[in-house]
Amino acid sequence: MLRFPCRPRRFTLRARLTLIYGGLFLVAGVVLLGVTYALFTHQLSQPGHKFLARTELPGTRSEPPGTGTDASAGLGKQKDIVVFTRSGDVFRGAEAVARMEQEQAALREAATTSLLAQGGIALVIVGGASAGFGWLVAGRVLAPLHRVTDTARRIADARVADRGLHERIALRGPVDEVKDLADTFDTMVERLDRSFDGQRRFVANASHELRTPLTLGRALVEVAMHRRTASPDVKQLGENLLEINSRHERLINGLLLLADSENELTDRRPVDLADVVEHVVAQTAPEAKKSGIAVRHTAGEAPTTGDALLLERLVHNVVENGIRHNTGDGGWVRITSRTRDGDLVEIEVSNTGPVVPPYDIPALFEPFRRLGADRLVTAKGAGLGLSIVRSVTRAHAGEVTARPREGGGLVVTVSLPLSTRDRVLVPD
Structure with missing residues (x-):
């Protein structure tokens, strides 16, 4: 079996489509995650959503700091705020307010970090799953194209140009762009097959038809040359004509052999x-x-x-x-x-x-x-x-x-x- 050079590996259309699917999904996911982060931080920054855990002493009014008639009144009320921690620590007044603001900032940072970290991990996992799904979908979509390519390659690799023209793709399925391509390819190959077959038949038939007059012409020349009354000039002319006739016979025999050698061996x-x-x-x-x-x-x-x-x-x-x-x-x-x-x-x-x-x-x-x-x-x-x-x-x-x-x-x-x-x- 003859060896042929291997084709170099290439970045296939299936791989490119998979990267496009996965890339578009990741871009959309990043945009979605960014919008979610922006909305989340905006909501946390709203004053009405701040959580201030406080404990009021007896005899004080139940109102947040800073809601009095003036700022000094609000500052005064901060002295009535008491914060208890789980470890048993107690904070009062300004120290309690600072403690609550510190806890609020830590809560906001933890929520933001959780959103970005867990959202990023989820995005990567789902992005990988979408890329794998895209690979499978691209394979199913491109399968008819692979069939067209394989058929075209077998025809192109045939030892004789017209030896593989009897093959057809005969693609079945919905009428779409790929089926139109396969049907057009089949029509082209069929016309080429008919053309090559007609050419071979013409050469064979023409060669057979030309054999008869050449044989008859050779017989007439030989009869004329061997007559007793034939002059030397006639004999010399006969020899020249026989040489030309012999060349034509070799040509026709060669054409017949050429047409026969291009037929498939059974x-x-x-x-x-x-x-x-x-x-x-x-x-x-x-x-x-x-x-x-x-x-x-x-x-x-x-x-x-x-x-x-x-x-x-x-x-x-x-x-x-x-x-x-x-x-x-x-x-x-x-x-x-x-x-x-x-x-x-x-x-x-x-x-x-x-x-x-x-x-x-x-x-x-x-x-x-x-x-x-x-x-x-x-x-x-x-x-x-x-x-x-x-x-x-x-x-x-x-x-x-x-x-x-x-x-x-x-x-x-x-x-x-x-x-x-x-x-x-x-x-x-």
């Missing part, structure tokens, strides 16, 4: 890439000898599963590309198959050849893209070799990469999943 069978390498080297030996290219190979065990014919075409195209885009006499192509990391098998093909700029490498895997002089119509290939390699690799849940070789040429590496029965655990 039947996978065990394949050892070492056997495929041996077979492809034997197949390409005549062309390599004719071009003066030495082909070297190291066929190590590389068991995988898939379509044997497609995997053979994959290796054949990479090797053929290395032979055709080489330096000529004295050049070489090296093919290696091996197992890597306990869960992958690799085919690596390196060759001598012209220097390839790194920025041109991605274009090599696009259909009909060649470099330099190979863009000519008379080129040997159809311009689909590495495109087919990429499609076959993706159909087998693999990955293909290329990099310039020092001194010229390319190093193409194809990684495929190791066969399940041959997979081994590699310690960390």
